[in-house]
Amino acid sequence: MVVSITGATGFVGTKLVESLLRDGHEVRVLTRSIKQAKKKLKPETLPKGTLLLIEPTKWPLGIKGSTHVVNLAGEPISTRWDENVKKEIMNSRVKATEAVVDAIANVKDESKRPKVLVTASAIGYYGTSDEETFDESSTSGSDYLSSVCRAWEKAAKKVEEMTNGETRVVFVRLGIVLDRDGGALGKMLPTFQLFMGGPIGDGGQWFSWIHRKDAVKIIRESLVNEELKGAINATAPFPVKMRDLTNSLGKELGRPSWMPVPDFALQALLGEGSSLVLQGQKVLPKELLREGYRFEYETISDALNEIVNE
Numbered sequence: 392m393v394v395s396i397t398g399a400t401g402f403v404g405t406k407l408v409e410s411l412l413r414d415g416h417e418v419r420v421l422t423r424s425i426k427q428a429k430k431k432l433k434p435e436t437l438p439k440g441t442l443l444l445i446e447p448t449k450w451p452l453g454i455k456g457s458t459h460v461v462n463l464a465g466e467p468i469s470t471r472w473d474e475n476v477k478k479e480i481m482n483s484r485v486k487a488t489e490a491v492v493d494a495i496a497n498v499k500d501e502s503k504r505p506k507v508l509v510t511a512s513a514i515g516y517y518g519t520s521d522e523e524t525f526d527e528s529s530t531s532g533s534d535y536l537s538s539v540c541r542a543w544e545k546a547a548k549k550v551e552e553m554t555n556g557e558t559r560v561v562f563v564r565l566g567i568v569l570d571r572d573g574g575a576l577g578k579m580l581p582t583f584q585l586f587m588g589g590p591i592g593d594g595g596q597w598f599s600w601i602h603r604k605d606a607v608k609i610i611r612e613s614l615v616n617e618e619l620k621g622a623i624n625a626t627a628p629f630p631v632k633m634r635d636l637t638n639s640l641g642k643e644l645g646r647p648s649w650m651p652v653p654d655f656a657l658q659a660l661l662g663e664g665s666s667l668v669l670q671g672q673k674v675l676p677k678e679l680l681r682e683g684y685r686f687e688y689e690t691i692s693d694a695l696n697e698i699v700n701e
Contacts (some may be wrong), residue, residue, distance in 0.1 A: 392417070393419065394458070395461070396418060397487055398462065398463025399463070399464060400431035401576050402568060406604075407610055412437055412440035417443075419454075419457060420442065420444045420445060421453055421454070424446075425444045438520050457566060459508075460508045462509070465484040465487070468480055481489055481539050492511075494548060495550050505558060507613075507614055507652070508547060508561070509560075509563060512540050514624065515537060516540035516541065516564055519672075520673070521596065521597075527621075527623060528677070563610055563625050564622055566627070566674060567598065567599065567600045571701070597633075597673040598636050600630065600636070601627050609623070618682055619678070619682060624675065625676065625677065625679075626676050627690070628642060628689055630673050639695050644699060
């Protein structure tokens with residue numbers, strides 16, 4: 392494969408690049424800053440292979456001749472939101488996606504046009520709920536993150552029309568990605584190691600998670616499995632309550648997990664951005680299970696055992 396990737400320097404993107412290079416594929420990193428991409432990716436440490444770093448003005452040239460495109464670009468949401476931040480969260484996703492879609496559609500020679508666009512989305516598409524269970528057939532929510540995900544996916548879907556259906560599109564609705572060196576778990580581990588860990592909020596909210604290794608495997612499966620089209624939920628088949636997550640983490644670390652983070656503290660830190668963590672959602676990977684995808688980490692205990700003891 393020749394795979395062009397936006398968002399390649401992010402939490403999932405770095406491991407995707409490494410995985411593709413290890414298996415002998417060519418990787419073209421579509422980046423806003425070659426300097427920053429080199430800093431984050433550390434090309435000298437990656438498996439030997441063809442790795443190209445491509446600046447924005449040359450993205451169309453990078454996409455031409457690619458067999459597959461992965462779109463992971465987007466500003467982090469785990470920060471305090473104000474109107475400017477919310478605008479940047481939206482624009483960073485939609486504008487990058489539009490640029491990718493236009494570049495694919497403008498490749499007139501079909502033999503050099505990518506046949507697949509896999510774009511990240513998020514389980515925030517569904518909104519939050521204490522009681523409802525969501526799968527790919529569920530309707531979208533009515534909050535801000537839901538609107539971001541809808542706009543993100545809508546921008547990607549346009550490539551089908553623009554290429555007369557020749558480019559397959561997959562929306563990978565990522566759950567909360569877990570690994571030790573970033574994401575939600577990366578922020579929780581130091582607190583637990585200081586004997587100060589515990590559930591966030593009342594601990595009764597659902598936590599729909601995915602190990603980073605499975606997130607990468609699911610993206611790669613989406614690249615090659617022609618049966619995967621439209622939305623797929625990249626979440627482990629056994630979501631947990633927040634209190635179960637923190638109890639399992641405390642057990643793996645040999646640390647107590649009784650000191651909760653109160654609602655008001657998280658709201659003070661993240662404001663509106665705390666809603667997804669405090670309210671939660673139970674999301675199931677119906678489409679992946681239908682296709683027979685084998686999760687490397689199905690349960691939270693298996694995932695945390697690997698992450699903590701790797």
